[in-house]
Amino acid sequence: MDWKGYTLIYVVLFVFATIQAVVEFVGLVDSAYWLAFGIIMVLSVVKAVGVAAYYQHLISEPRSVTYMILGGTLGAIALTGAAAYSIV
Amino acid sequence: MPTTSSLQIGADDLAFPRLNALSYWLYLFSGILVGVSFFQGSTFAGGWTMYAPLNTPAYIPGEGLGATSVVLALIMFTAAVTMGSVNFLTTMYRMRAEGLRMRDIPIFSLSINLTVWMMLFAFAALLAALMILASDHVIGTTYFQFANDGSTLGTSAENPGASLLWAHLFWFFGHPEVYIVFFPALGAMAEIFQTFTGRRLVGRKWFIISMVLVAIQSFIVWMHHMFLTGINLPIKTIFMATTIGISLPFDLMVFSLIYTMAKGRVRFKTPFLFSLGALLLFILGGITGVFLGAIVLDYQFRGTYWVVAHFHYVMFGGATALIGGLYYWYPKMTGKMYDEFLGKVHFATFFVGFNLLYFPMFIAWETPRRVFEYPADLQIWHNLSTVGGFILGASMLVMFYNLFVSIWRGEDAGESPWKYASTAEWAVGSPPKLENFPGLPSYASGSLEFLDDEEVAERTGKPPGAGVAADGGTASDGGTARNIRAVTAPATPTAAAHETGGEGHASHASFWPFLVSLGGFIAFLGLSGVRTGSPVYVGMAAVGGLATVGSLVGMTRESFHAPEMAIAERWPFEGVEKMKLGMWTFLASDVVLFGGFIGSYAFVRVAYGWSDWHHDLIPAEHVTMPGLINTYLLLTSSFLVVLAMVAAKREWRGATTASLAGTFALGVGFLVNKGIEWNHLFHIHSEMFPNGWTLSTNIGSSTFYLTTGLHGAHVVVGLVICGYMTIRAWNGAYQGDDKPIEYFGLYWHFVDIVWLFLFPLFYIL
Ligand SMILES: [Cu+2]
Numbered sequence: 001m002d003w004k005g006y007t008l009i010y011v012v013l014f015v016f017a018t019i020q021a022v023v024e025f026v027g028l029v030d031s032a033y034w035l036a037f038g039i040i041m042v043l044s045v046v047k048a049v050g051v052a053a054y055y056q057h058l059i060s061e062p063r064s065v066t067y068m069i070l071g072g073t074l075g076a077i078a079l080t081g082a083a084a085y086s087i088v
Numbered sequence: 089m090p091t092t093s094s095l096q097i098g099a100d101d102l103a104f105p106r107l108n109a110l111s112y113w114l115y116l117f118s119g120i121l122v123g124v125s126f127f128q129g130s131t132f133a134g135g136w137t138m139y140a141p142l143n144t145p146a147y148i149p150g151e152g153l154g155a156t157s158v159v160l161a162l163i164m165f166t167a168a169v170t171m172g173s174v175n176f177l178t179t180m181y182r183m184r185a186e187g188l189r190m191r192d193i194p195i196f197s198l199s200i201n202l203t204v205w206m207m208l209f210a211f212a213a214l215l216a217a218l219m220i221l222a223s224d225h226v227i228g229t230t231y232f233q234f235a236n237d238g239s240t241l242g243t244s245a246e247n248p249g250a251s252l253l254w255a256h257l258f259w260f261f262g263h264p265e266v267y268i269v270f271f272p273a274l275g276a277m278a279e280i281f282q283t284f285t286g287r288r289l290v291g292r293k294w295f296i297i298s299m300v301l302v303a304i305q306s307f308i309v310w311m312h313h314m315f316l317t318g319i320n321l322p323i324k325t326i327f328m329a330t331t332i333g334i335s336l337p338f339d340l341m342v343f344s345l346i347y348t349m350a351k352g353r354v355r356f357k358t359p360f361l362f363s364l365g366a367l368l369l370f371i372l373g374g375i376t377g378v379f380l381g382a383i384v385l386d387y388q389f390r391g392t393y394w395v396v397a398h399f400h401y402v403m404f405g406g407a408t409a410l411i412g413g414l415y416y417w418y419p420k421m422t423g424k425m426y427d428e429f430l431g432k433v434h435f436a437t438f439f440v441g442f443n444l445l446y447f448p449m450f451i452a453w454e455t456p457r458r459v460f461e462y463p464a465d466l467q468i469w470h471n472l473s474t475v476g477g478f479i480l481g482a483s484m485l486v487m488f489y490n491l492f493v494s495i496w497r498g499e500d501a502g503e504s505p506w507k508y509a510s511t512a513e514w515a516v517g518s519p520p521k522l523e524n525f526p527g528l529p530s531y532a533s534g535s536l537e538f539l540d541d542e543e544v545a546e547r548t549g550k551p552p553g554a555g556v557a558a559d560g561g562t563a564s565d566g567g568t569a570r571n572i573r574a575v576t577a578p579a580t581p582t583a584a585a586h587e588t589g590g591e592g593h594a595s596h597a598s599f600w601p602f603l604v605s606l607g608g609f610i611a612f613l614g615l616s617g618v619r620t621g622s623p624v625y626v627g628m629a630a631v632g633g634l635a636t637v638g639s640l641v642g643m644t645r646e647s648f649h650a651p652e653m654a655i656a657e658r659w660p661f662e663g664v665e666k667m668k669l670g671m672w673t674f675l676a677s678d679v680v681l682f683g684g685f686i687g688s689y690a691f692v693r694v695a696y697g698w699s700d701w702h703h704d705l706i707p708a709e710h711v712t713m714p715g716l717i718n719t720y721l722l723l724t725s726s727f728l729v730v731l732a733m734v735a736a737k738r739e740w741r742g743a744t745t746a747s748l749a750g751t752f753a754l755g756v757g758f759l760v761n762k763g764i765e766w767n768h769l770f771h772i773h774s775e776m777f778p779n780g781w782t783l784s785t786n787i788g789s790s791t792f793y794l795t796t797g798l799h800g801a802h803v804v805v806g807l808v809i810c811g812y813m814t815i816r817a818w819n820g821a822y823q824g825d826d827k828p829i830e831y832f833g834l835y836w837h838f839v840d841i842v843w844l845f846l847f848p849l850f851y852i853l
Contacts, residue, residue: 001730002734003731003734006727006730006731006734007727009727010723010724010726010727013723014720014723017716017719017720017723017844017847018716020847020848020852021712021716021852023852024712024852025712029852029853033699036852036853037853040848040852040853041848044844044845044847044848047841047844048841048844048845051726051837051840051841051844052837052841055726055727055729055730055833055837055840056833056834056837056838057830061663061664062660062661062662062663062664063660064660064661065661065664065669065672068672068673068676069672069675069676069679071209071676072209072212072676072677072679072680072683073679073683075209075213075307075680075683076679076680076682076683076684076686076687077683078307078308079213079256079257079260079683079684079687080683080686080687080690080691082308082311082323082326083252083253083256083260083687083690083691084687084690084691084694085323086252086256086311086314086319086320086323087249087252087318087319087320087691087694087695088320088694
């Protein structure tokens with residue numbers, strides 16, 4: 001990827017971060033908490049995937065590297081999700 | 089074990105020899121630190137599960153400094169384990185002999201491979217648990233205790249998730265840990281079965297699939313250790329199902345071993361006897377474990393001798409296979425044969441003693457565990473156990489005598505004393521030479537050969553990577569039994585053949601790993617007592633910290649070159665150079681580390697009440713803006729790192745330096761901004777928080793400071809590397825070679841990604 005591609009990614013990341021803050025500033029977190037929660041977390045996931053895919057070049061590595069990271073991520077999600085569910 | 093498996097895969101060393109030295113020294117010093125803890129008043133006395141809140145200072149009698157030392161020592165140990173895991177995996181995926189596909193590596197090496205995968209992820213979760221615990225001890229966060237200031241015991245209303253949080257983190261590590269201990273034994277068992285039945289494992293493919301399944305499933309059964317806690321019934325039911333489910337792949341492995349025996353011609357040598365014994369013990373241990381996995385039965389069996397008996401049948405059963413492995417590889421390690429008759433005597437007494445010791449415990453299962461009183465009518469069984477214990481212990485003396493005396497009196501073992509042993513370690517002399525092989529091992533022709541210098545040069549003269557015949561290999565560990573000595577006969581060791589591609593064997597002599605570990609030891613010993621304010625402890629923490637950082641810098645500056653193998657099998661990581669693969673592997677474990685921290689935050693917040701959290705625990709002064717600014721700073725710094733790569737590739741020295749310097753400046757800006765924010769929050773005087781909002785104020789402040797603090801520490805490490813690279817770039821480095829920048833970038837972008845989640849979780853939601 002050349003500098004133009006990197007710049008495009010950067011702009012998208014910047015805008016998404018701003019949207020996350022705007023969601024709070026317009027009061028959505030207070031009025032519709034779980035909707036705001038959903039929007040914000042989805043944006044975070046999209047940003048993370050963007051950084052991993054293009055800045056860390058996962059897109060051009062063998063897929064096995066992605067699977068390895070996904071493995072760790074799944075473990076962390078299993079721990080968080082199941083533990084939290086166990087006490088609700 | 090490392091030696092055996094590196095021999096089996098055809099590697100001449102580990103991928104990162106100096107990192108290996110570092111993990112060894114850290115491991116040693118972690119042990120010394122535990123030893124020292126006994127002299128600090130009292131050491132940790134909470135058992136191996138270290139349950140909360142009894143693992144926190146408020147609940148430990150006296151000053152509890154020794155307990156803190158143990159927690160810190162375990163962190164050091166876990167760091168050593170993680171480095172070892174990264175090293176092993178990189179070795180196995182980058183340094184296999186040509187033609188040796190993953191599915192063909194000997195079953196013992198495969199068991200080690202899966203063990204290390206489990207270690208990589210499980211120990212990262214343990215590291216999270218230990219770091220949080222250490223922070224409760226040293227800097228006064230309140231994750232695992234109800235008390236908020238360390239002297240008064242508060243109520244659970246302030247932090248209702250405290251003790252369950254520890255149980256979750258610990259057992260998420262603890263169950264895989266049991267398999268981490270057991271898997272090498274399983275691999276040795278299967279290896280020995282093959283050699284002494286003269287047959288390849290029946291259903292080898294399914295055996296491997298079962299092992300992989302068990303390794304994965306081991307991460308989703310942990311709550312069977314928590315059936316008697318207050319977790320809800322639906323989750324218990326789910327974990328009962330996953331637990332019983334994990335016995336299915338184990339059943340497949342057991343059947344495979346039994347059929348292998350039935351189809352082959354068994355030779356009852358000592359290693360096989362121990363392996364067969366281990367299989368029988370494991371079957372009994374496994375079946376009795378399924379009882380414990382059922383919720384209702386666990387209500388009865390928990391904390392009784394049923395557990396003690398089950399556990400020993402499984403784990404000591406595993407050790408039985410390892411004793412078999414010791415006899416099996418003893419000729420390889422020493423070059424001498426042990427005495428077969430004494431070996432059989434050992435097995436007979438061992439097996440009788442074992443069952444006499446542990447089987448009566450199933451019958452006397454109503455005996456409470458860890459309590460010395462029990463109903464009088466059970467006494468006969470306990471007496472039998474005692475006799476069995478003595479027989480078992482005495483049997484081991486026979487082995488020590490046998491193995492010790494055989495070093496002098498044993499017959500020469502030659503390359504291989506076992507008729508149908510087919511794995512690569514039996515193709516070299518006993519004991520193996522330091523460089524492992526007489527030349528570069530290759531299975532490309534279908535059987536093991538050693539390439540000399542000329543062949544390697546001829547092959548690598550072709551375009552890199554193209555010469556590797558990825559599909560040419562056939563099963564390495566004996567599609568059918570064959571005699572490896574015949575196979576390897578043509579491979580005459582040539583002079584200097586061990587030098588692959590002109591590179592000598594990498595020198596391991598470096599003082600830096602030792603000094604780094606020594607510095608870490610002093611720093612941790614100091615940290616254990618900083619809460620007392622004693623100048624001695626504070627001084628040790630400071631001096632040790634400086635020594636560690638200084639030695640790390642020294643280690644970085646030392647020139648050190650461990651060449652990649654000239655020709656190797658690298659699926660599924662072809663094209664990922666070893667430094668890059670090492671970095672990615674480390675990051676995978678770091679994902680779990682941060683996952684543990686973020687998961688802990690989510691857990692205690694759910695326990696407290698997700699929506700009340702913000703209202704009750706977080707001051708109004710904690711606003712979004714500093715977090716947003718820091719998000720912008722980090723995103724921009726990541727952008728500059730990729731620009732530095734572009735500039736380095738195009739050999740624009742000025743632009744490379746400027747981009748790296750910019751990254752550095754933005755990282756510093758991030759920390760300064762955070763410092764201002766923290767300082768402000770520490771000193772607020774509101775009605776809710778008249779004394780500021782500090783680490784110990786409540787569970788909300790604890791999670792905020794510690795989680796973002798761990799991230800900040802990652803930023804600091806990144807800045808040290810970035811600063812170093814900026815100076816090197818200024819001096820003209822990296823032009824035309826952007827790889828070092830790329831590797832640093834992998835780390836830096838990861839730190840960036842973590843922040844992308846911390847920002848919303850701790851500033852918005
Ligand atoms: Cu378990």
